[in-house]
Amino acid sequence: MKVSVRVNGVGHEHEVEPRTLLVHYLRDVVGLTGTNIGCDTSSCGACTVLIGGESVKSCTVLAVQADGADITTIEGLADGDRLHPVQEAFREHHALQCGYCTPGMVMAAVSLLAENPDPTEAEVREGLEGNLCRCTGYHNIVKAILAAARVPAESAAS
Amino acid sequence: MTAVEVPPRVVGTRLRRREDPALLTGEARFVADLTVPGTLHAAIVRSPVAHARIRSVDLAPALALPGVVAAYTGEDLQGDWAATLPCAWPVTADMKSPAHRPLAVGTVNYVGDAVAVVLAESEYAAHDAAEAVVVDYDPLAAVLDLEDAASDRVLVHEDLGTNVSYTWELSPDPDAVERAFAEAAHTVSGRYVQQRLLPSAMEPRGVLVVPHPFGGDFTVYSATQIPHILRVMLAVTVGVPETSLRVVAPSVGGGFGSKLNVYAEEALALALARKTRKPVRWIEERSEQAVSTIHGRGQIQHIDLAADAGGRITAVRVRLLADMGAYLQLVTPGVPLLGAFLYTGVYDVGAYSFSCTSVFTTKTPTDAYRGAGRPEATYAIERAIDALAREMDLDPAEIRRRNFIPADRFPYDSVAGLVFDSGNYVAALDRCLEIAGYEELRADQARRREEGDPRQIGLGLSSYVEMCGLAPSRVLASLNYSAGGWEAATVRVLPTGKVQVVTGTSPHGQGHETSWSMIAADRLGISPGDVEVLHSDTAVAPYGMDTYGSRSLAVGGTAVYLATERVIDKARRIAAHQLEAAEEDVRLVAGQFQVQGSPDRAMPLAAVAFEAFTAHNLPEGMEPNLEASSHFDPPNFTFPFGTHLAVVEVDTETGAARLLRYVAVDDCGNQINPLIVEGQVHGGIVQGAAQALWEEASYDDDGNLVSTTLADYLVPSAAEVPTFETDSTVTPSPTNPMGVKGVGEAGTIAAAPAVMNAIVDALSTHGVSDIDMPASPQRICRAIQEVRP
Numbered sequence: 042m043k044v045s046v047r048v049n050g051v052g053h054e055h056e057v058e059p060r061t062l063l064v065h066y067l068r069d070v071v072g073l074t075g076t077n078i079g080c081d082t083s084s085c086g087a088c089t090v091l092i093g094g095e096s097v098k099s100c101t102v103l104a105v106q107a108d109g110a111d112i113t114t115i116e117g118l119a120d121g122d123r124l125h126p127v128q129e130a131f132r133e134h135h136a137l138q139c140g141y142c143t144p145g146m147v148m149a150a151v152s153l154l155a156e157n158p159d160p161t162e163a164e165v166r167e168g169l170e171g172n173l174c175r176c177t178g179y180h181n182i183v184k185a186i187l188a189a190a191r192v193p194a195e196s197a198a199s
Numbered sequence: 200m201t202a203v204e205v206p207p208r209v210v211g212t213r214l215r216r217r218e219d220p221a222l223l224t225g226e227a228r229f230v231a232d233l234t235v236p237g238t239l240h241a242a243i244v245r246s247p248v249a250h251a252r253i254r255s256v257d258l259a260p261a262l263a264l265p266g267v268v269a270a271y272t273g274e275d276l277q278g279d280w281a282a283t284l285p286c287a288w289p290v291t292a293d294m295k296s297p298a299h300r301p302l303a304v305g306t307v308n309y310v311g312d313a314v315a316v317v318l319a320e321s322e323y324a325a326h327d328a329a330e331a332v333v334v335d336y337d338p339l340a341a342v343l344d345l346e347d348a349a350s351d352r353v354l355v356h357e358d359l360g361t362n363v364s365y366t367w368e369l370s371p372d373p374d375a376v377e378r379a380f381a382e383a384a385h386t387v388s389g390r391y392v393q394q395r396l397l398p399s400a401m402e403p404r405g406v407l408v409v410p411h412p413f414g415g416d417f418t419v420y421s422a423t424q425i426p427h428i429l430r431v432m433l434a435v436t437v438g439v440p441e442t443s444l445r446v447v448a449p450s451v452g453g454g455f456g457s458k459l460n461v462y463a464e465e466a467l468a469l470a471l472a473r474k475t476r477k478p479v480r481w482i483e484e485r486s487e488q489a490v491s492t493i494h495g496r497g498q499i500q501h502i503d504l505a506a507d508a509g510g511r512i513t514a515v516r517v518r519l520l521a522d523m524g525a526y527l528q529l530v531t532p533g534v535p536l537l538g539a540f541l542y543t544g545v546y547d548v549g550a551y552s553f554s555c556t557s558v559f560t561t562k563t564p565t566d567a568y569r570g571a572g573r574p575e576a577t578y579a580i581e582r583a584i585d586a587l588a589r590e591m592d593l594d595p596a597e598i599r600r601r602n603f604i605p606a607d608r609f610p611y612d613s614v615a616g617l618v619f620d621s622g623n624y625v626a627a628l629d630r631c632l633e634i635a636g637y638e639e640l641r642a643d644q645a646r647r648r649e650e651g652d653p654r655q656i657g658l659g660l661s662s663y664v665e666m667c668g669l670a671p672s673r674v675l676a677s678l679n680y681s682a683g684g685w686e687a688a689t690v691r692v693l694p695t696g697k698v699q700v701v702t703g704t705s706p707h708g709q710g711h712e713t714s715w716s717m718i719a720a721d722r723l724g725i726s727p728g729d730v731e732v733l734h735s736d737t738a739v740a741p742y743g744m745d746t747y748g749s750r751s752l753a754v755g756g757t758a759v760y761l762a763t764e765r766v767i768d769k770a771r772r773i774a775a776h777q778l779e780a781a782e783e784d785v786r787l788v789a790g791q792f793q794v795q796g797s798p799d800r801a802m803p804l805a806a807v808a809f810e811a812f813t814a815h816n817l818p819e820g821m822e823p824n825l826e827a828s829s830h831f832d833p834p835n836f837t838f839p840f841g842t843h844l845a846v847v848e849v850d851t852e853t854g855a856a857r858l859l860r861y862v863a864v865d866d867c868g869n870q871i872n873p874l875i876v877e878g879q880v881h882g883g884i885v886q887g888a889a890q891a892l893w894e895e896a897s898y899d900d901d902g903n904l905v906s907t908t909l910a911d912y913l914v915p916s917a918a919e920v921p922t923f924e925t926d927s928t929v930t931p932s933p934t935n936p937m938g939v940k941g942v943g944e945a946g947t948i949a950a951a952p953a954v955m956n957a958i959v960d961a962l963s964t965h966g967v968s969d970i971d972m973p974a975s976p977q978r979i980c981r982a983i984q985e986v987r988p
């Protein structure tokens with residue numbers, strides 16, 4: 042089947058097996074391997090990407106279901122050499138260790154802050170429930186997201 | 200003399216990690232991200248039964264599918280192995296170890312045991328084909344319960360004649376133990392169950408072997424913690440000369456011990472790349488990992504304490520029954536021994552005996568999981584000392600105070616035969632209680648008890664000491680471990696003055712690139728940004744013992760430090776020659792070699808390096824270039840310690856336990872980068888708390904693992920845990936020149952007993968004195984009901 046998507050602003054069109062998961066399409070066909078696979082039951086969130094600005098676990102979607110979608114992966118978040126404020130906050134607050142859950146965690150955080158720009162700690166923790174990390178104990182991830190929320194909108198946008 | 204501006208020391212600062220940008224942008228390459236044209240994808244056919252004879256394996260239906268290139272059974276590959284999969288720790292001379300082939304031959308011995316392998320042109324095709332293979336099994340009885348296994352009622356491996364792999368004892372003075380129990384004013388006994396755990400690194404395992412058929416070489420890319428050990432072991436197992444193997448650990452997404460192994464799939468990928476002359480790739484799926492990657496823990500612990508009338512512990516007696524699983528993996532039998540020296544904990548105990556019986560079961564092999572033996576030991580002694588406090592009606596903080604090894608007794612000769620390097624246990628306890636506001640918490644607890652609040656709170660203390668910095672090679676020899684415990688480093692100053700550090704450690708989240716650059720830069724007086732750190736590739740870093748057991752800083756970091764010192768010594772000789780000064784008058788200040796008393800006579804490190812490179816004017820007889828190595832074998836372990844306090848609210852009506860607060864005071868000696876230290880503690884706490892509250896690899900009566908997905912095996916999310924309150928005390932180690940100890944496992948070691956002590960404390964007025972882990976709502980409700988009159 043044919044699938045046509047925009048990924049990080051670039052158009053792609055491919056023939057894929059109908060059963061191809063979006064995450065496999067992004068990694069193996071488009072060649073963007075930043076989106077990681079951590080499980081096979083949509084539990085871990087490592088494969089989280091944005092579709093139309095909202096976070097989606099890309100292992101829960103068939104590539105063909107995403108036909109026509111505008112997708113952002115971790116590779117599309119930084120502006121050239123300049124990290125996105127959420128990426129910057131993760132670095133500043135040591136919110137990653139092995140870094141395997143990080144792309145999904147960052148995408149989930151970006152989506153969370155888009156929906157709720159001024160979350161409480163409890164809201165951040167609940168909002169991250171679908172993304173597992175085995176290294177950080179979440180302490181610094183929560184701290185980083187709360188800090189990113191405090192970055193003035195204009196400096197984040199500029 | 201003009202004042203020289205000395206740059207601030209970088210060691211001890213919260214330098215942000217250099218590893219992060221690549222990981223934050225998706226640029227980092229994990230093994231599953233690597234692609235080589237022409238790669239064959241491997242999928243493994245695994246046993247769905249716990250114990251059976253293999254009657255037949257029919258590969259034909261798989262081979263008939265499109266895209267399938269080859270398929271093999273265990274019988275087919277019999278001639279491809281030079282040896283069985285390795286166990287490097289034969290703890291006793293008569294230890295029983297079954298032959299462990301990468302693919303089973305004759306029988307399968309656990310659910311997940313590998314039976315056949317399929318190679319196909321795509322991952323999807325390989326998985327389809329693996330499902331098409333038809334295996335006919337003749338089922339045998341499963342062996343699941345440890346006590347039943349020890350009885351030899353049903354044998355896992357008939358040829359061994361017993362399920363007992365070994366019995367190991369440490370009993371320096373049995374009479375003293377007997378005497379102490381005979382004379383004790385108080386005794387307490389505990390039977391604690393260490394449930395099996397799934398290490399659950401977020402990156403599953405994976406391996407890609409690329410052959411170079413005409414050169415005869417292979418490059419092995421593996422999600423491993425141990426590229427160096429893996430290279431040696433693959434050479435031995437698959438029969439490829441060590442010189443023909445290059446092992447690379449690319450970005451590795453966590454390990455926690457689960458990637459400290461030599462796995463069947465790594466040997467298979469190498470053997471099949473040799474056979475097919477094509478790159479072979481295998482990537483583990485999560486539900487496959489549950490059965491194919493080692494499990495942690497799996498012990499039944501019996502511990503008895505004897506104490507005098509003042510509550511001072513006079514003897515500790517321990518009997519373990521340890522679950523090896525179906526086979527011995529790399530260090531499976533050694534895990535209980537790593538705990539054996541620590542069952543007396545942080546306490547000054549005069550008499551001790553330990554024995555461990557290790558048995559085979561029809562389950563996934565166990566092996567080292569974060570802490571490996573030390574969390575188990577700490578759990579037993581910390582649960583038991585709380586039981587003693589209850590028996591004597593003493594506060595848990597008070598009973599610990601009465602028993603701590605006093606700060607003035609270090610170095611301390613422990614009854615188990617180790618020398619604890621340094622410690623100040625009471626200081627860590629005091630600081631922890633102060634941060635927590637212990638008295639107010641006790642008052643809150645008393646109020647809730649008085650009011651009959653259905654939501655009770657419990658306070659759980661855990662004071663721990665661990666042995667890190669694995670390990671003095673002579674000690675490993677005395678424990679029959681097959682290798683040494685040293686670590687290697689090379690430091691070279693390049694012609695432009697930039698510095699390369701080559702390390703034998705193999706980080707997978709610990710931030711060694713950042714920390715090692717700090718160590719070298721700090722000594723050389725340059726910016727850490729001018730130091731690159733090379734690792735995890737046997738072609739670049741030929742010597743190494745890799746990363747596990749909180750060893751990397753205390754052993755590998757020390758090697759970096761010592762190699763840097765050697766570079767400085769040589770550079771000083773070159774500078775003295777160039778500056779026409781006596782060597783002893785030349786000092787390294789802020790990255791400049793200066794003649795003492797003549798600050799205008801100086802050479803920056805870069806200029807010295809360039810002189811060493813051109814070799815135009817070096818001291819007579821000196822070899823060119825500025826490079827030095829160190830192979831550091833530590834004279835002793837290091838002994839980090841601390842006290843943690845968990846505050847848990849238990850709903851006595853629903854059985855729900857919630858972690859309200861968690862205070863951790865850890866002492867890992869001097870800290871290179873406190874940001875990284877704190878991160879290690881946070882993650883460790885959640886893994887330990889998860890054992891106490893949520894995680895369990897549970898089997899049904901037929902030997903099927905029932906928790907095979909992250910929906911069933913409850914790795915906690917951010918919503919289940921609080922923000923932590925952490926602090927540290929600093930008691931430098933005298934074991935190494937930087938005074939460092941290691942911190943990778945501390946949180947995990949301390950947390951499980953802290954949380955469980957808190958739950959028991961919350962329910963003690965209900966008459967509950969013990970609950971098994973994980974303390975699920977069902978278990979808590981049952982415990983309350985069982986003691987209800």
